[in-house]
Amino acid sequence: MTFLYAAYAATWIIHITYLSTLVRRYKRLQREIEELQK
Amino acid sequence: MKRAFPIFAVLTALLLSYALYEALVAAPTEKTMGDVQRIFYYHVPSAWTAFLLFLINFVASVVYLIRRSHTADIVAVVTAEVGVVFCTVVLVTGPLWARPVWGIWWTWDVRLTSTLVLWLIYVSYLMLRRFSTSSQTPLLAAALAVFGALDVPLVYFSIWIFRSQHPQPVIGGGGSIDPRMLHILLLNWVAFLCFAALICWSRYRLERLRREVEETQALESLLEPRSLR
Numbered sequence: 584m585t586f587l588y589a590a591y592a593a594t595w596i597i598h599i600t601y602l603s604t605l606v607r608r609y610k611r612l613q614r615e616i617e618e619l620q621k
Numbered sequence: 622m623k624r625a626f627p628i629f630a631v632l633t634a635l636l637l638s639y640a641l642y643e644a645l646v647a648a649p650t651e652k653t654m655g656d657v658q659r660i661f662y663y664h665v666p667s668a669w670t671a672f673l674l675f676l677i678n679f680v681a682s683v684v685y686l687i688r689r690s691h692t693a694d695i696v697a698v699v700t701a702e703v704g705v706v707f708c709t710v711v712l713v714t715g716p717l718w719a720r721p722v723w724g725i726w727w728t729w730d731v732r733l734t735s736t737l738v739l740w741l742i743y744v745s746y747l748m749l750r751r752f753s754t755s756s757q758t759p760l761l762a763a764a765l766a767v768f769g770a771l772d773v774p775l776v777y778f779s780i781w782i783f784r785s786q787h788p789q790p791v792i793g794g795g796g797s798i799d800p801r802m803l804h805i806l807l808l809n810w811v812a813f814l815c816f817a818a819l820i821c822w823s824r825y826r827l828e829r830l831r832r833e834v835e836e837t838q839a840l841e842s843l844l845e846p847r848s849l850r
Contacts, residue, residue, distance in 0.1 A: 590714040
């Protein structure tokens, strides 16, 4: 069962990490847009 | 379209939760492997999703090479990136299944090695796109993607062509699978496909926005010296 839970947890850790990089990139872009609008 | 995204996101989350419940609780336990076989419900759909994304990347790259379409270029970047994420899941969940079943984490088997090579090809594709400053980068990346895509059928058909330690395919491989297991496997694939579509949708919007910002910044930098004169 340890390997099963490890595999499922690893899957979601990978996806959530990737999603958080997308959010970070989006926030950085928003900051750049705000600077351009000044 | 703005309303469709959150609705699709909620439906995908519900589908993923239901698929997770079916995989962990409702699916019958396999006789020889036991519960560890349930890793297949994440491992196999992730592999199919990665293959599909790399196939779309191949088509988009060919379209870019023919028409120099910016949309095709964006689709190629997005599918390669999301495909690498799903391929990473395959490479991580595979050894977690192999350790209790085979007794080893990894073997240089043709299916495993070709999957690792596939992952490395698309990681190098993303690194090329990330670090190259040449105006020819989309062209070079599209050419690399066309050659990289050749590895996808090699990975998929390797277990038919070569002797492999990897289990035979569940569909079309001559083996049999419990209809309930097959149903849950396909359910998980549909859930992962929806999830991949959702990520690709967000990433596509992000990439369009990034290019717009870069274009505006380039225009501003061109206009600034004139305003100083």
